[in-house]
Amino acid sequence: xxxxxxxxxxxQINDSKNKMLFPxxxxxxxxxxxxxxxxxxxxxxxxTLTNTANLLQLNNAIxxxxxHVYDIELRENEIRIAIRNDDIDEIQxxxxxxxxxxxxTALINTYEFACQQYLDRKIDRKAFKSxxxxxxxxxxEEYGDFFNxxxxxxxxxxxxxxxxxxxxx
Numbered sequence: 021x022x023x024x025x026x027x028x029x030x031x032q033i034n035d036s037k038n039k040m041l042f043p044x045x046x047x048x049x050x051x052x053x054x055x056x057x058x059x060x061x062x063x064x065x066x067x068t069l070t071n072t073a074n075l076l077q078l079n080n081a082i083x084x085x086x087x088h089v090y091d092i093e094l095r096e097n098e099i100r101i102a103i104r105n106d107d108i109d110e111i112q113x114x115x116x117x118x119x120x121x122x123x124x125t126a127l128i129n130t131y132e133f134a135c136q137q138y139l140d141r142k143i144d145r146k147a148f149k150s151x152x153x154x155x156x157x158x159x160x161e162e163y164g165d166f167f168n169x170x171x172x173x174x175x176x177x178x179x180x181x182x183x184x185x186x187x188x189x
Contacts, residue, residue: 075143078134079151085127092120128166128176131159135178149186157187 099116102108134152137143160167160183167175174180 074137075147075151078130078137078143081130082127082134082155085123085130089120089123089127092116092123096120124163124166128159128163128179131156132176132178135182138182139178153186156183160187 096116099108099113103113131152134143134148135156138145138148156179160179167180169175
């Protein structure tokens with residue numbers, strides 16, 4: 021009988037060991053498969069959110085610069101009216117021309133940075149193209165004289181690359 025008790029006790033120990041292996045196997049599976057999959061998913065979602073946040077920040081910067089250019093253009097129209105009435109001097113005109121050139125350069129620099137972010141895949145590329153395809157073409161064509169150095173070399177390589185990719189076949 022003592023031998024039988026030993027066998028039963030041994031069986032119970034083996035059964036409990038087998039039961040303990042089952043949770044260990046699950047933990048191994050979770051550690052090796054489930055956690056990495058969840059981690060990759062979280063990183064992907066975080067990256068998507070970061071790209072969208074970057075795009076929103078760029079959009080805000082572009083809008084601010086665009087508004088500044090439009091404000092100057094409104095003042096420019098007022099000055100044209102004043103010039104017809106001889107109510108303005110040349111210094112004011114020169115100041116406004118310089119201010120407009122600086123504002124346009126700042127706007128183009130902001131687009132250059134945005135296009136570089138697009139090319140580096142640091143923003144939501146699909147949304148960027150959707151928002152800015154027409155505007156990149158407008159900027160490139162409206163302010164074409166800003167895009168070349170006097171020796172013919174191109175300024176703003178990121179804008180030019182995006183412009184060619186989207187508009188030149």
